[in-house]
Amino acid sequence: HYAKMETGETIAEYYSRYANRGAVASPTEDAARSGRVMVGILVVAALLWATGGLPIGITALLVGGLMYLFGVFPPNKVAAAYSKDAVFFIAGVLAFASGITKTGLDRRIGILLLGTSKSLTSFLFVFCPLLAVTASFVSEHALVAFIAPILMMVYMSAIKSAGLANDRALAVCFILAVCFTANQGGPGSPAAGGRNAVMVGILADYGLAPSFGEWMTYGFPFVPVMALVIATYFFLRFRRSITVKDLDIAKIVRRESQKIGRxxxxxxxxxxxxxxxxxxxxxxxxxxxxxxxVLLGLVVLAVFRVIGWRDINRISWDVVALYASACAMGAGLATTGAALWVALTFVDVLPEYMRSGEGLCMAVSLFTGVLTNVMSDGATVSAIGPLAVPMAQVSGTHPWMVGFATAFASSFANCLIIGTPNNAIAYSIAKNYDTGEQLV
Known part of the structure; x- marks a missing residue:
């Protein structure tokens, strides 16, 4: 892109021209009415998503309703802002995931991955990276929901064989390692989660949407590397505190695979x-x-009677609505200039070394990483994404750099149970089957 810059033109000015936006928005007092409305809608939506004051789907409808009510766009353009490729993508991925779960293919994949683990070391350094890579394409929620119970069966079998009543360190290592590595599949591809689709949609508003392959070029190498970092952490943290020494996960998994047949x-x-x-x-x-x-794939599955409309209708439509509203909100913030004004304000209060390039990426990543632990990853990117890309524009940083940093950081919801459904699923399963004691 830089070869197309005009003589004397700055990077920020080029991206503003390339995206058909004004380079600098007016201050609040002089901003267009629609720009002020969009800032208000962003604040209201972010608060409701963070606090759960309204259901996610209702908040998503509220965003569109307010855009209609205050005339941010003409009615047809409001509807068009909700109907983007990213919305069809996330709806299709959710429906496809339901088909994978219905057929039991997710269980098959989980057993195949666990079959590589003949010791704690191979579990951490072989299985965990494989799980993270798989979670880049297959629903991490489905993988965790199936793998966690198998690991608890392995845990119960291991402590009984060792003559122990409990080995909490082993249970914590199993459950948290699976959660953390499944979460880290997020950066691998746009299919890994709706937050990635939201970021692609936001970048598309500026004419800079990456293709599936381009996203993978930057994100996929991060996944196994981060999984190995997580594996190393758990190995160093638990290798001496785990009491059970004879651990053959693959043997127990083979017994489980015989139960589900061919x-x-x-x-x-x-x-x-x-x-x-x-x-x-x-x-x-x-x-x-x-x-x-993914829509073509759904049609093929329907033709072969693998899934039907009832299966598709059971997906979480509130999640689809969330991402649709995020796309609409991003378009509204970009078109009215509100996003650029907020971005300028944010950049101005940052220390000099964090106003562009790697420093800006660090600031956005830290903010996203903290916020994603107290609200859903999708809602986090929906709230921050429409502002992060304009921040890149006004600072002369490539929008992909800040956009990817925002999306990738939303995968680090490892601190609280509420950070991601994976954490909640694993927590509910992490119990001693004999005593009911909570192990994590």
Whole structure:
């Protein structure tokens, strides 16, 4: 892009011209009425998402209702702002995930991954990176929901074989390692979570949306590296405190795999379609977008009777509405200039070394990382994303740099149970099956 810059033009001015936006928004007192309205909508939505004052889906509808009420866009443009490729993408991914769960393919994948673990060391340094990579394409919630119970069965079998009543360190290591590494699958691809789709949609508003393959070029290498960092942390933290020494996870997993039998026809069909969808994302997302391949995949699954409309209708439509409202809010903030004004204000209060480049990425990452632990990752990116990209513009930083930093940091919801559904699922399962004692 930089080769197209005009003589004497700054990077911020180039991106503003490239995205068809004004380079600098007016101060609040002189801002257009619609810009002030969008700032207010952002504040209201962020507060409601953070506090749970209204259900997520209702807050998403409120965003659109307020945009209609205050005339931010003409009615058709409000509707169009909700109907982006990223919205079809996340709806399709959720529906596809329901098909994977319905056929039992997620269980098969979980057992296949756990089959590599013959000791605690191989569990941490082989299984955990494989889980993180898989979570870049398959729902991490489904993976954790199936793998956590298997690990608790392994735990119960191990302590009984060792003649122990409990080994809390082993349980904590199992559960938290799975949660943390599953969360870290997020940066791997746009399919890893709705927060990535939101960021792609926000970047698209500025004419800078990365393709599926371009996202993977930057995000995918991060996943196994971060998984190994997590594995090293747990290995150093728990290697001496775990009482059970003879641990063969693969042996117990093989017994479990015999119970579910051979792969069914529907599992084979789903696996083939999943591979085809991923290939289309990587090779043809420039032409088909990211919603097109997954919608085509859903049609194929429906033709082969793997899923039906009832299965699709059971997805979390409130999540779809959340991401649709985030796209609409991002478009409104960008078009009215409100996002640039907020970005300028934020950048002005930062120390000099954090106003551009790596420093700005650090500031945005830290803010996102803290916030994602107290509200959902999708809601965090929905609130911060529309401001992060303009911050990059006004500071002369490439928007991808700050946009990716925001999306990647939203995967670090490891501190609190409420940070991500993975944490809540694993916490509810982490109990001694004989005594009911909470182990984590």
């Amino acid at each position: 792969m069914t026809q529907h599992e084979y069909i789903t696996a083939v379609v999943l591979v085809m969808v991923i290939l289309l994302w990587c090779l043809a997302s420039g032409k088909l977008g990211m919603g097109g391949p």
